[in-house]
Amino acid sequence: MNKHYILNLNPQADSDWDRCTLRNPITGERPDLTTEIAKFVGDRPGSYLIKVKLEVEVLEQNLTNSHNTVELPTGKKSTVITKYHHFSA
Template sequence: MTTEHYILNLNPQAESSWDRCVLRNPLTGERSNLEAAIAKAVGDRAGSYLINVNIDVRVLQSGEPSLTVKNTVELPKLGNIKQKNNRLLAS
């Protein structure tokens, strides 16, 4: 039996569905490859297998979600910009 550690990031507001629930290796930051771990467990031998996978999850540490804020800034149209004393002024 092998023990693996991952960082789980849950973000229901993520724009992409694949970013809403992500398992990453805590050392490399790479996404988990559970299929490779299971293949290793059966010895990487070719064939089809009916397998039983037990998942025992223990939260070792948790953190608050990071907030992403989107700001909208309206810029003046280029046709309304004048230069005075080496400064750009919007009218």
């Protein structure tokens, strides 16, 4: 079973738990890997000695979070449009 996550490494984060995070790319939620593993044993009660193989393939790398903000007038209100640049390795 393949699962896709966004890995964010931020050594300057204020909190330890925000320095290395995994997130679902669609919902933004942090995955509960324990629940994912429990699905493989069918959620049957008991203790299990398990072997977990972890294979990681980098599909895209965003080197910077640079973005440009442009303000466009639309009558009485103004609209802000943010353009993100993604750099792939």
